Amino acid sequence: MPRLLIVGGGLFGSQAAAYARRQGIEAVIFDPGLEGAASPAAAGLFKEAWAGKKHRDLYAQAIPVLDQLYGIRHVELTDDAGTVEQFSFVPPTVILEPNPIRQTVTKIGDGWLETADQRYEGWIYVAAGVWCEALRPGLGVYGKVGAAFVFTGERPGRIRPIAHGRQAIAFVRDAGFTHFADGTAERDYRPELDMMTLERAASFGMTEAPVQRLWGWRPYVSGGPVFERIGERTWLATGGRKMGTILGAAFARRLVTEMQL
Numbered sequence: 001m002p003r004l005l006i007v008g009g010g011l012f013g014s015q016a017a018a019y020a021r022r023q024g025i026e027a028v029i030f031d032p033g034l035e036g037a038a039s040p041a042a043a044g045l046f047k048e049a050w051a052g053k054k055h056r057d058l059y060a061q062a063i064p065v066l067d068q069l070y071g072i073r074h075v076e077l078t079d080d081a082g083t084v085e086q087f088s089f090v091p092p093t094v095i096l097e098p099n100p101i102r103q104t105v106t107k108i109g110d111g112w113l114e115t116a117d118q119r120y121e122g123w124i125y126v127a128a129g130v131w132c133e134a135l136r137p138g139l140g141v142y143g144k145v146g147a148a149f150v151f152t153g154e155r156p157g158r159i160r161p162i163a164h165g166r167q168a169i170a171f172v173r174d175a176g177f178t179h180f181a182d183g184t185a186e187r188d189y190r191p192e193l194d195m196m197t198l199e200r201a202a203s204f205g206m207t208e209a210p211v212q213r214l215w216g217w218r219p220y221v222s223g224g225p226v227f228e229r230i231g232e233r234t235w236l237a238t239g240g241r242k243m244g245t246i247l248g249a250a251f252a253r254r255l256v257t258e259m260q261l
């Protein structure tokens with residue numbers, strides 16, 4: 001059976017590798033660890049309502065994948081009125097491939113890819129986030145920058161709506177720390193956006209300096225997320241927007257199903 005060769009070890013690529021391996025397929029990820037990758041910054045939260053009617057099926061396909069591979073966690077977030085809402089999440093820290101091959105893929109074709117010094121053959125999955133455009137020009141993928149801040153200590157989960165489809169959220173994504181994000185997604189990031197995010201964190205009581213700033217380009221494609229078979233043995237997926245955890249899982253399942261047909 002051919003190997004699955006994956007370009008990009010973010011939420012899309014890492015979930016595809018893990019799901020393929022679970023079905024007995026050897027999978028290898030190439031990822032040089034580019035600055036601005038979205039996945040390390042993700043809160044990893046998801047909710048059926050966020051998927052909406054349009055992505056309800058993908059949501060349903062994703063849940064068993066996430067649960068089997070990593071175990072879905074739950075967190076309660078309290079709003080300013082004291083109402084408690086339950087969310088699900090999987091921390092990216094448990095999804096992301098720890099040791100991919102640290103090389104950039106320079107060229108892809110049907111059933112092959114190239115790095116600076118080698119050509120590999122197998123099934124190909126291009127999951128390179130906003131960088132998919134470089135490997136498949138004309139796709140129309142673009143990035144919107146967002147940042148999250150990490151504070152020491154575990155604080156109670158909080159949520160505050162900011163705008164339609166956007167909230168400030170603080171919760172324990174990883175043990176010992178509180179993860180804060182406010183859904184900022186801008187094509188041109190300006191330093192004052194960080195100041196606004198930090199002011200929102202302060203209004204939740206996180207007034208000290210964060211121990212980490214995580215940022216990345218959320219991949220957007222007009223018309224919605226893309227999962228495409230672009231050759232007999234080559235697929236591409238991107239456009240995870242604010243739902244990379246769910247979409248990455250649903251597309252991993254779709255990829256492996258199509259490979260096995």
Ligand SMILES: Cc1cc2nc3c(=O)[nH]c(=O)nc-3n(C[C@H](O)[C@H](O)[C@H](O)COP(=O)(O)OP(=O)(O)OC[C@H]3O[C@@H](n4cnc5c(N)ncnc54)[C@H](O)[C@@H]3O)c2cc1C
Nearest residue numbers: 008010011012034038039043044045105129240243244245
């Ligand atoms: C602040 C913030 C908060 C977020 N919160 C959530 C959330 O709560 N829930 C949620 O579901 N989503 C969330 N998201 C969105 C989510 O992070 C993205 O949708 C998702 O990470 C996209 O995953 P990806 O694998 O497509 O892209 P990326 O994570 O960008 O990964 C692409 C990878 O490809 C690699 N690469 C690029 N070019 C090449 C090449 N030529 N060769 C080899 N490797 C290459 C890069 O190094 C990179 O690691 C958030 C995003 C941000 C920024």
